[in-house]
Amino acid sequence: MNREVETLEARRARLASGLKAEERIRTAFAKVPRHLFLPDQIWPKVVGEPLDRRTDPEGWADHAYADAPVITQVNEGARKSVNVPTSSSSAPSVMAAMLEAAGSRTGHRVLEIGTGTGFNAALLCELVGVQGRVVTVEVDPVVITRARHCLEANGYAPTVLRADGRDGHPAEAPYDSVIATCAVVRVPRAWIEQTRAGGVIVLPWAPGVTLPGGMMARLVVDPSTGRAEGRFIGEADFMSLRQQRNRRGAPPGPDATVDRAWRISGDARDLVLGGAGPQLALMNPGIAMGFQTQPDQGSGCVWLAATDSPSWVRLHSDGRVEQGGPDRLGEQVLASHELWRDQGSPALTEYGLTVDASGEHRVWLREPSGPSWVQSGHR
Numbered sequence: 399m400n401r402e403v404e405t406l407e408a409r410r411a412r413l414a415s416g417l418k419a420e421e422r423i424r425t426a427f428a429k430v431p432r433h434l435f436l437p438d439q440i441w442p443k444v445v446g447e448p449l450d451r452r453t454d455p456e457g458w459a460d461h462a463y464a465d466a467p468v469i470t471q472v473n474e475g476a477r478k479s480v481n482v483p484t485s486s487s488s489a490p491s492v493m494a495a496m497l498e499a500a501g502s503r504t505g506h507r508v509l510e511i512g513t514g515t516g517f518n519a520a521l522l523c524e525l526v527g528v529q530g531r532v533v534t535v536e537v538d539p540v541v542i543t544r545a546r547h548c549l550e551a552n553g554y555a556p557t558v559l560r561a562d563g564r565d566g567h568p569a570e571a572p573y574d575s576v577i578a579t580c581a582v583v584r585v586p587r588a589w590i591e592q593t594r595a596g597g598v599i600v601l602p603w604a605p606g607v608t609l610p611g612g613m614m615a616r617l618v619v620d621p622s623t624g625r626a627e628g629r630f631i632g633e634a635d636f637m638s639l640r641q642q643r644n645r646r647g648a649p650p651g652p653d654a655t656v657d658r659a660w661r662i663s664g665d666a667r668d669l670v671l672g673g674a675g676p677q678l679a680l681m682n683p684g685i686a687m688g689f690q691t692q693p694d695q696g697s698g699c700v701w702l703a704a705t706d707s708p709s710w711v712r713l714h715s716d717g718r719v720e721q722g723g724p725d726r727l728g729e730q731v732l733a734s735h736e737l738w739r740d741q742g743s744p745a746l747t748e749y750g751l752t753v754d755a756s757g758e759h760r761v762w763l764r765e766p767s768g769p770s771w772v773q774s775g776h777r
């Protein structure tokens with residue numbers, strides 16, 4: 399055993415033992431070597447050239463066993479001046495939380511959407527054992543070829559399919575759980591239909607925002623009503639299903655016309671960054687968010703922009719709010735924030751989602767019968 403492998407093994411053990419997860423999930427992480435599923439080239443900073451294992455083995459090993467996502471493909475494999483991540487191995491703690499939420503255990507049949515590196519599929523194989531079945535679907539031909547090879551080389555034999563994950567895989571349904579490792583705007587009907595009664599769908603839901611990312615939903619399927627329903631279990635920042643990429647709202651340019659400017663007390667950015675961001679995103683679908691530094695103004699501001707109209711708002715650290723465009727986004731966000739406070743400043747986990755047989759996506763507060771609103775989203 400060479401020194402590098404020993405080092406990697408020690409890192410793996412440390413990562414696994416540090417995960418806040420059920421014992422069987424930590425055991426799976428201790429057993430499956432993440433580094434054997436990662437390509438030599440990874441993009442730790444997203445921008446620029448990749449980090450190459452052959453020239454920086456220590457740096458590469460640090461990323462392989464950090465509790466952080468590792469970007470394994472950008473621009474669907476193309477070289478471009480701006481990198482957009484298109485495949486990754488998710489952060490281990492997030493993967494552990496999803497596996498726990500899905501309740502994956504011995505004998506289960508699991509459908510994974512987004513094979514990526516194959517690492518999660520390997521963990522699933524460990525969890526369901528020989529009595530269970532893992533089916534994993536990936537859309538990218540290069541990514542899936544690599545994953546297939548890695549899974550085989552490490553002794554795992556799930557069904558690995560190159561297909562559009564939106565269709566699931568009816569041939570091996572019903573599943574005890576569906577785990578999506580790419581974010582969706584709309585929950586595909588096929589996932590609900592292919593899950594057994596009482597089975598679980600765990601998915602990152604990103605109904606139209608870029609910051610904060612999305613939220614992880616845990617939906618339980620009830621075939622008698624055709625519904626999948628459940629709460630959000632936390633935030634989730636995942637790349638999107640390729641066919642459902644969020645529209646990106648453009649940040650307001652420096653010359654954007656300010657229709658109204660006013661001041662609120664405190665740091666206006668805290669409206670979004672002070673813990674209510676995902677909740678506001680749930681209440682205001684179709685709004686993108688981001689940070690902007692304005693050269694003449696020192697500290698950066700948070701911008702929000704509608705994805706389907708030229709409306710925007712800038713929130714500044716000194717309390718200034720500037721808005722432009724027909725939707726009066728600043729007023730809209732302030733009203734949502736006030737409503738959220740009036741409702742007792744609920745945490746994200748107090749909200750839930752019901753997807754019904756007609757495909758309607760309804761977000762609710764505290765109970766499905768509580769205050770609720772339909773999220774139209776976009777495809």
Ligand SMILES: C[S@@+](CC[C@H](N)C(=O)[O-])C[C@H]1O[C@@H](n2cnc3c(N)ncnc32)[C@H](O)[C@@H]1O
Binds near residue numbers: 488641
């Ligand atoms: C975060 S990565 C998956 C991580 C993976 N589970 C792992 O353990 O490495 C998301 C993956 O979803 C894939 N993907 C995107 N759209 C898809 C689709 N429509 N069907 C199947 N896979 C898709 C991407 O190509 C990407 O590899």
